[in-house]
Structures are given as C-alpha cells and as structure tokens.
Amino acid sequence: MKNNNVGERIRSLRKSKKMSQEKLAEKLNVSRHSISNWEREVSSPDMHSLVEMTELFGVSLNQLVKGDEIIVNKYVYAALAFFLGGFGAHRFYRKQYGKAVLYLLFCWTGIPGVVGMVEGVIAFVKTADAQGNI
Incomplete structure (x- = not known):
C-alpha cells in the first residue's frame, strides 16, 4: 500500500x-x-x-x-516469536518497541517466553498475502 x-x-x-x-x-x-x-x-x-x-x-x-505500513514476513516473525519470543525479538521486528521492552524487562519470569511461543504458533497459522507477509 x-x-x-x-x-x-x-x-x-x-x-x-x-x-x-x-x-x-x-x-x-x-x-x-x-x-x-x-x-x-x-x-x-x-x-x-x-x-x-x-x-x-x-x-x-x-x-x-499516512500510508505507514510495516511489512512483516510471516515465517521470520513466527520463528522469532517461537524461539526468541521471551526476549521480545518478534516485537522489535514488528517495530513494537514498547511491548518489546516489556518483554525484556520481564523475560526472567518466563512468562514472555510462553507468550512468545503461543504468538509464534498463531503467526504460523495466520494467512499471509502473496509475498508471505502478515
């Protein structure tokens, strides 16, 4: 767009x-x-x-x-969320810096890791456009 x-x-x-x-x-x-x-x-x-x-x-x-569009590749996002979600890597990739910092602050609890894995699975099953973006 x-x-x-x-x-x-x-x-x-x-x-x-x-x-x-x-x-x-x-x-x-x-x-x-x-x-x-x-x-x-x-x-x-x-x-x-x-x-x-x-x-x-x-x-x-x-x-x-404004035409602002953040292009997020489905597979990159899903992999980052699943494997590095506890550190908020997928949120940094999506330019959601506020959420990413929260993930970093609370990574020691393990909760962001679980949430990241769930988000990775959800992103993987989400339908993508012709270029593989979500």
Missing part, C-alpha cells in the same frame, strides 16, 4: 477487497459520488468514515491516512 495519497490508498484497498464504489458507499452510508471524490482527492472523508474504513479494510488509521 505504498500510494502517495489517501485517495489512492482508498481505491487500492477497495479494489483489493473486490468492492465497487457503490458497495463501499453503501457500507459507509455515503453517496457513490463521495467515494469518487475521495479517490480523486476532490474532497476528503470525515473522521467517522475513515474509522469505518479502517475496520472494513482491516488497516490502521495511520496506514490509511
């Missing part, structure tokens, strides 16, 4: 979900013309519509508005 503007990201996400402008407009309770204007950068969606789109498309607000 490395698009330059919000409109391009909305269009890209809508098409990735195989959704027409009409269908998206219906789900957001706006007109199809509004969707078209957003995608062409004629106007911008309001906050309520942005939040609904994040839920509908399964992306964060930052990903939708």
Whole structure:
C-alpha cells in the first residue's frame, strides 16, 4: 500500500477487497459520488468514515491516512516469536518497541517466553498475502 495519497490508498484497498464504489458507499452510508471524490482527492472523508474504513479494510488509521505500513514476513516473525519470543525479538521486528521492552524487562519470569511461543504458533497459522507477509 505504498500510494502517495489517501485517495489512492482508498481505491487500492477497495479494489483489493473486490468492492465497487457503490458497495463501499453503501457500507459507509455515503453517496457513490463521495467515494469518487475521495479517490480523486476532490474532497476528503470525515473522521467517522475513515474509522469505518479502517475496520472494513482491516488497516490502521495511520496506514490509511499516512500510508505507514510495516511489512512483516510471516515465517521470520513466527520463528522469532517461537524461539526468541521471551526476549521480545518478534516485537522489535514488528517495530513494537514498547511491548518489546516489556518483554525484556520481564523475560526472567518466563512468562514472555510462553507468550512468545503461543504468538509464534498463531503467526504460523495466520494467512499471509502473496509475498508471505502478515
């Protein structure tokens, strides 16, 4: 989702979900013309519509508005979580530094290790995109 503007990201996400402008407009309770204007950068969606789109498309607000995307390879993440999860390696890999530091602080208890193994298994069974990213 490395698009330059919000409109391009909305269009890209809508098409990735195989959704027409009409269908998206219906789900957001706006007109199809509004969707078209957003995608062409004629106007911008309001906050309520942005939040609904994040839920509908399964992306964060930052990903939708700013285009920030953290690419996480499923197999690397699963291996880091399973084998080094007790130290928060998988959290550092995912750029979740706050959680990673907590894992480091509490690694002596063994709890982050167990949680890391569970997260590794969950990541391994999670479906990935065509490039193997989650």
